[in-house]
Amino acid sequence: MKTHALRDGFGRAIRSKRYLLLIFLANFAIAAAMSYGVARSIEGSLGSSASAETMVDGFDPMWFDGYETEAAGLAATFDPRITGVGAVFDALEGFLSGKVFTGESAILGAALLYILFWSFLTGGLLWRFQMLRGEGSFFGNCGRYFPGMFVLGLIGGFGYFATFYWGLPELRSLLEEPMRDVVDERQYALYTLAEFGAVLVAFALIDLIVTYSKIITVVRDVRLLLVLFTPFRALWFLVCHPLRTLGLTLFLAWALAILTGAYGVFGHFYPDVLELVGLTSGSYGGIAILFGAGQLYILGRIFLKMFYLSSHTTLYEAIRVLPPFEPEDDENRAATAREEDRLATAAGVGGASGGATMTPV
């Protein structure tokens, strides 16, 4: 069933490429608008100096020493060590340690805007990813489910907030005593791994609960007031099907890790790539290659998130039609397959959306 969810979810995500592009463009537009200010700041700082020549095909650490001292606002977030895997490590570390939430306000504002945009689209995407979906337009359903998605987003946000401002400090105070006299860094690394791992697991669980709440909201067409109860239903669903849901999540996390690793490897060997094709890092071709790789990575990340939503939607729908708690024996699997075939071929069958006309996907 997990394989089915993956295969089916992948197909549904792929078929939503226009929305993938839409999200990517939103991401691109926000970042481009903000990077204009940083570009002006860098350009202004370099001015007519010879350092600009150095910065074109290399890097002038003396310029950066001064720039770092003087830059303010968004420009102060510029650091040359954001290339390739540096960007990924930076974001992941900042995210898992909660630093990003106390970062530059302009970035937080942009992130909030982007999060709202994602929340708006999520309802439409989940509606689209359903095996059986009611009629209506994509954007119509985006608007229809947005209040619910927004409420669930707030609940998720509260979960993250609680993790950082209550869970993480508690965890750190728990680890403080055993770590106090640790002088072997290997042991310290294990504690660090445990700390980041615990935060990651907490995030994954919160994210799963919120994601399934959203799926339930859309698939079962839950009214706004009742959306508040969907996290309990989602939690119950996760408790009943831990292997399938976590397995699917782990697979997608693995896919993200591979994508990130590939991007990191590319970033590391970027100078060699340039040498191979006879370009310099300051040539427009060289700039475009690295920028293009970055865009592919971002596109990949967005696709994986859509894939995550679609595959879990598929999994939920597939499991939902089976009686709960029954072992997954061959007979049940066959019954599931028969039921799915029936649903897939059935047209105009009343269902979860409260009697709305359903069309096969």
Add this chain to the structure above:
Amino acid sequence: MAKRLPNDATPARRSRNPLFSAPLAMALLVVATVTAAAQPASDDSPRSERSPRIANYVMNVFLDPATREIEGEQTLTWRNATDHPADELRFHLYYNAWLNDRSSFLRHARNASLPTPDHGDEDWGACIVKSMRLEPGDGREGAEVTDLVEPISPNDGNPHDRTVIRVPVDPPVAPGETLTIRMTWTSKVPRTFRRTGVRGETYFLAQWFPKIGVFEADGTWNCHQFIQTEFFADFGNYDVRMTVPHAWVVGATGERIERRKNDDGTATHHFIQNDVHDFAWTTAPDYIAHERDFEAEGLPPVRMRLLLRPEHRAKKDRYFEATATTLEMYGQWFGAYPYGHVTIVDPPFRLGAGGMEYPTLFTGGTRWISPPGTFSPEGVTIHETGHQWWYGLVANNEFEHAWLDEGINTYCDRRVRDVRYPERRMTRRYFNGVVPFVFRELPMALRTDGADRYRGFESVLKTDSMAHESWRLAPGSYGRLSYDKPALMLRTLENLLGWETMQRILRTYFERYRFGHPTPDDFFAVVEEVAARDLDWFFEATYYGSGLFDFAVESVESQRITKARGDRIGEDGSITPIGDDGIPPPEGIESGAFESHVVVRRFGDTPFPVEVRVTFADGESVTETWDGVERWKRYDYVRSTKVDRVEVDPERILVLDVDSVNNTWVRDSKARRASVKWSARWMVWLQNMLEQLASVS
């Protein structure tokens, strides 16, 4: 011994001239542009093969890990090497800096916004003198003086500080007299806060015993409270027996001559070292000891002993190689390391004692995951090995002039790095510092590359002058004014004089003050003597001054000479329009030439002579010499092409300039292209950050 200043005296300015002597400076600048011819090393014979041996210790100490206490007995044989009688003795009790949070050390740390300890009740340190007796001898009767011991606070009057004690001596110790003092004491080892202490079962013990101050040539005691600087002591011989649990490994100043296993499960390690001014040691159950011999042509052999943490096994060769490289280069440049052995201690992670120097022993420091590009442990190892010269052998008063050891050593270690480790790349550590990543595309700047990182109105360089006594430098300025600015000052001096001259200066300084206590004036005198130049102007500007250096290209204009408009006065005095004939261009310049104006400016407070190089579009260039005294200077040119590039201080002699970027101007600026390149990278970083944050949506 060099004549010293009283404890609280601010060094007098050496101002023989006004701010500086411009003609001399100009001449020097011209000389500096020519590569100095290699000259033979100084022919000064070594000052002495042994130290004056003024303070000699025989100690027997027992470490009890259960209580974290050291019980000590010591016999100090001290000689009054001055022409003045000493009517009291003063001792440092450094460990009382961590007696409580009212100590001057911790008070200063709070003022400087430095980390303060998170000590529990069991973690504080102390050093208590339990008994003190003056032994009979030289016509003197023995005397029990324990009750006469009193704490004093000569520097800040802090009644809670217990880092210095005095004891009256009656009759006073006559000039040339040798006095024997027997003491028993207890040191409670603090949880390591800075440089010394214990974590887990690893002890690093420095400044751990009652240590006599320095009785100066003027008859006053130089025995500062432990506030932020700590090293100043007379040379002598140390004979120390340390008893620790028998399976524990011990490393210490000097050579171990015996290890005796005791019946009570302990072992006593006997170390001896002559001609040093301090004694430090370390012990832990899990050090792994390695040894390797250093040999280099023309230098005496040195047995290197490395006490390595198990998790740092892979760093063994890198530690040895960095140590050997420094022993070789410093030895060849400045003079041989004389002791024949050195102990390298690889401190555990977070011990807080990494990167510290003691005679014949130093601590390095590295991380579990530390690939070669991170330059760890190489960087710290080179620096601390270098301190065996600048601190260990040339033992200036670090309480007052920390720059003489830290600054000179920072300057010198950079040269080792340049020669042996020229490839430096930026590194960043992620996830609580556990995971390093080396950015091979990004060269790294050393703090001795230039003063650019101190740019800004509130630059720390302006807060104090290097001439200020180190122990009372403005909070937060110690590091910059003891390491960075002095190193930049010496690099500037090297750029003016050439490396060969600089090497002879340091070699002469080393040979002259080995086993001695030189002052800044001694150093300046050696510089002027070897360079054979009056450099007062230089030291006035860089050492005594606290102003910034900042030269810039302010504006560049190049305009085609157009036909003149207006009137002209004829030979007969008549006024007629210029008309189409125009005014002929200057001789040698074709019509259509360019008139260019270059304005350079001194934004910094401090004048300094600099060159200004103006390059024209046809490739020709003109080098001007500007004394830098006025705030600005304008250069006018009429040439067939426009000005293409202007550089102030093109050879980057004045590395103290806090903004090297504004020193240059190029017509065809590449700033747009550079900003596209770097902002595109930043944009991808932001896109990824947005996507990461959106995972909470």
